[in-house]
Ligand SMILES: Nc1ncnc2c1ncn2[C@@H]1O[C@H](COP(=O)(O)OP(=O)(O)O)[C@@H](O)[C@H]1O
């Protein structure tokens with residue numbers, strides 16, 4: 521295997537007097553399944569915003585496949601293999617989900633400038649859109665407007681949109697947020713079905729999911745990395761237990 525796909529080095533960010541990212545370094549390699557956990561306000565989303573290019577860091581570097589992308593815009597990072605989903609849903613409510621996936625495919629293939637014609641003109645992309653939705657268990661809902669899908673299913677569509685970009689690194693910000701417990705298994709199945717070589721960083725509060733899915737866990741507290749290691753290591757970490765996990 522070659523070097524890490526994503527490297528974050530000494531990232532630092534302040535909002536006025538609030539120090540939200542404190543000298544954070546982390547690294548993701550192909551096939552990684554990493555959970556980023558920490559209490560509300562720990563700075564998890566802000567960290568992902570900086571990695572994806574939504575927010576500029578105050579200091580530090582972000583490297584994708586060894587290349588410094590700290591100053592590059594979001595779209596450029598996407599083209600280099602970085603995709604993310606958002607904590608809050610970003611789907612267009614009235615547009616059929618297969619069209620939304622197709623639009624992401626058009627974007628990837630640089631066909632977006634041809635505006636919206638018909639997927640019928642692009643049978644290979646139409647098939648790929650179907651395959652992505654099927655992979656996430658959504659083949660029956662492909663023609664539905666997003667608003668008709670259950671919230672948990674909408675979150676799966678967002679993962680489909682991210683996967684449409686054929687990323688090497690996928691950042692998931694609380695994909696379970698707002699999803700009823702009863703639909704949790706669908707998300708877990710979708711996560712299990714992700715390409716093996718993909719590097720996945722998932723922010724998640726559901727500790728059952730975190731400990732079932734992640735092979736490495738990074739704990740963020742007050743903007744800084746408090747601990748990092750295997751699930752066993754994190755479970756046994758006294759400071760983590762005290763600060764975050766309670767007495768589970
Ligand atoms: N644009 C912003 N301006 C000022 N403060 C912000 C901004 N974005 C986030 N914060 C603050 O930064 C801290 C970390 O927020 P966030 O990254 O959303 O945490 P988490 O995702 O871990 O819950 C919070 O105190 C939040 O209020």
Ligand SMILES: [Mg+2]
Nearest residue numbers: 564565566607
């Ligand atoms: Mg957040």
